[in-house]
Amino acid sequence: LRRNPGELEFHQAVREVFDSLGRVLDKHPQYVQASILERICEPERQIIFRVPWVDDDGRVRINRGFRVQFNSVLGPYKGGLRFHPTVLLGTVKFLGFEQVFKNALTGMPIGGGKGGSDFDPKGRSEGEIMRFCQSFMTEAYRHIGEYTDVPAGDIGVGAREIGYLFGQYKRITNRYESGVLTGKGVTWGGSLVRTEATGYGAVYFTEHMLATRGRSFDGARVLVSGSGNVAVHAIEKVHALGGRVVGASDSSGAIHDPEGIDLELLRDVKERRRERISVYADERGGRARFLPGASVWDIESDERIDVALPCATQNEISEAQAAGLVASGVVAVAEGANMPTTPGAIRVLRDAGVLFAPGKAANAGGVATSALEMQQNASRDSWGFEHTEERLSEIMAGIHERTAATADEYGVPGDYVVGANIAGFTRVADAMLALGVI
Numbered sequence: 069l070r071r072n073p074g075e076l077e078f079h080q081a082v083r084e085v086f087d088s089l090g091r092v093l094d095k096h097p098q099y100v101q102a103s104i105l106e107r108i109c110e111p112e113r114q115i116i117f118r119v120p121w122v123d124d125d126g127r128v129r130i131n132r133g134f135r136v137q138f139n140s141v142l143g144p145y146k147g148g149l150r151f152h153p154t155v156l157l158g159t160v161k162f163l164g165f166e167q168v169f170k171n172a173l174t175g176m177p178i179g180g181g182k183g184g185s186d187f188d189p190k191g192r193s194e195g196e197i198m199r200f201c202q203s204f205m206t207e208a209y210r211h212i213g214e215y216t217d218v219p220a221g222d223i224g225v226g227a228r229e230i231g232y233l234f235g236q237y238k239r240i241t242n243r244y245e246s247g248v249l250t251g252k253g254v255t256w257g258g259s260l261v262r263t264e265a266t267g268y269g270a271v272y273f274t275e276h277m278l279a280t281r282g283r284s285f286d287g288a289r290v291l292v293s294g295s296g297n298v299a300v301h302a303i304e305k306v307h308a309l310g311g312r313v314v315g316a317s318d319s320s321g322a323i324h325d326p327e328g329i330d331l332e333l334l335r336d337v338k339e340r341r342r343e344r345i346s347v348y349a350d351e352r353g354g355r356a357r358f359l360p361g362a363s364v365w366d367i368e369s370d371e372r373i374d375v376a377l378p379c380a381t382q383n384e385i386s387e388a389q390a391a392g393l394v395a396s397g398v399v400a401v402a403e404g405a406n407m408p409t410t411p412g413a414i415r416v417l418r419d420a421g422v423l424f425a426p427g428k429a430a431n432a433g434g435v436a437t438s439a440l441e442m443q444q445n446a447s448r449d450s451w452g453f454e455h456t457e458e459r460l461s462e463i464m465a466g467i468h469e470r471t472a473a474t475a476d477e478y479g480v481p482g483d484y485v486v487g488a489n490i491a492g493f494t495r496v497a498d499a500m501l502a503l504g505v506i
């Protein structure tokens with residue numbers, strides 16, 4: 069705590085992992101001997117830089133850029149870039165720390181890192197976004213590379229921003245190094261299914277959890293927070309599996325649509341027109357209501373809710389909101405976002421016997437498909453949609469299996485938090501032991 073003052077989210081993420089590790093350390097004293105815990109929460113490298121850019125009025129603006137290269141014992145650092153005004157070093161460190169264990173859990177050869185900026189893309193023109201991305205990459209390019217560090221998208225960074233970042237990298241280095249970034253457009257080195265992967269993957273993971281209780285998405289009533297990349301694709305997959313998503317949100321408020329969200333309209337409003345979510349309710353012909361400033365977890369209704377998929381941001385479900393979900397009959401909660409459930413809320417859900425999937429297991433489909441994108445780039449190949457989705461589905465089944473089996477092995481069957489933390493930790497810790505004191 070003294071070494072990382074004020075980094076509350078980072079402390080929260082570290083505490084959550086360490087709380088699960090007592091059983092492992094008892095069984096494997098070699099981890100203590102080699103100071104693995106001390107080493108694993110110290111990033112290998114942290115880069116902070118100035119990002120100057122010129123707005124449409126000719127004024128010079130300054131933002132702060134970050135890249136935290138957390139752990140590379142399993143492969144090149146891998147993790148997204150977040151552009152959001154709330155981004156601080158502690159935010160990037162919490163995300164990077166989570167990423168290390170998530171990436172290990174996929175079983176693929178990728179280390180963990182994360183980056184971003186306190187730049188706010190909202191209300192910025194295309195030209196401003198492009199100039200910002202170019203300036204960000206003008207510094208970032210010297211720290212990344214196919215074999216070093218491979219960034220991707222996260223909040224505020226989608227295919228458009230990855231395009232501008234990749235264009236600048238290519239220009240500066242004079243190399244068409246496809247494997248330096250993932251989340252690229254499919255016509256220029258991207259992988260099919262990458263865009264859908266995190267949302268789809270979270271739903272696949274939830275399907276496996278529900279099956280342990282003889283349940284499925286068929287006929288399930290579902291709440292999803294957010295309406296960005298992860299949320300939209302989670303909604304799409306839930307609908308494909310016969311469930312009905314009755315609420316979604318953005319940072320301006322929530323929508324409640326008891327008949328089930330019209331995904332085409334939502335995508336038109338949020339992705340194509342880049343409007344606020346209230347426009348969805350305005351155009352839904354009286355079937356949906358907008359709750360200004362509210363979270364989707366505040367929707368009051370007599371309806372049963374079977375599944376909750378938080379897909380917006382960290383610490384979005386409070387203890388009281390978790391109690392509300394329990395009262396409405398929720399059976400499973402799976403984190404599409406990173407750390408959206410507060411520690412108090414997790415306690416409430418676990419005490420009530422709700423199936424709970426932490427983000428490092430449930431949302432690992434995105435980074436796993438990024439690793440598939442890297443494989444395609446390395447072999448100069450591109451796979452079809454069905455084949456890639458099949459791979460994603462197998463990977464999510466594998467993560468579920470590994471997480472559940474680890475929870476069983478350590479005497480806490482059905483505890484996906486402990487299962488995911490231990491399975492991820494042991495893979496990284498064993499590689500750290502093998503590679504010596506580095």
Ligand code: NDP
Nearest residue numbers: 222223224266294295296297298318319380381405406434
């Ligand atoms: P997007 O930027 O596409 O969407 C984020 C959504 O969450 C938007 O609807 C946004 O609302 C809302 N949101 C963001 N911040 C807040 C906030 N402070 N309060 C309320 N709502 C907020 O991001 P993604 O969908 O890519 O990411 C969502 C989550 O999933 C993040 O936690 C991310 O780390 C995690 N994740 C993403 C992966 C990916 O592949 N993209 C992979 C693994 C995890 P608004 O439109 O108003 O900003």
